[in-house]
């Protein structure tokens with residue numbers, strides 16, 4: 001991936017940490033999702049007193065984008081940490097990987113995990129969700 005885009009996505013994902021609503025876990029996550037035609041959608045995690053309605057940052061970004069008519073994506077950047085301090089990579093949970101599987105090609109969709117603009121690693125969806133079940137299985 002183009003380094004400039006990756007850095008822009010990391011910056012955007014980090015900016016979302018201030019919107020993250022986490023009165024229960026204090027674990028703040030931000031995401032920036034890149035469409036195939038180059039548009040960026042952001043997301044943060046939003047917790048809930050009943051716990052299960054909590055939405056992860058990645059799904060917030062996907063649902064914002066899909067609700068605006070987007071269905072083709074090339075990459076997502078995810079950052080997160082306790083109290084918003086980025087010490088380790090915040091890898092997407094299983095539910096978020098499954099949502100990615102719905103809209104993304106597992107061989108080409110890129111997941112950028114970062115702790116800073118200088119420190120990041122890029123994985124394909126297939127690497128993080130091997131043998132994933134997706135729309136092709138029902139075709």
Ligand code: THU
Pocket residue numbers: 022025027028029044045046047054055056057058090091092093096
């Ligand atoms: N969280 C995310 O936003 N993304 C993930 O993929 C992992 C978990 C959030 C959900 C919850 O608000 C907090 O992190 C702790 O699980």
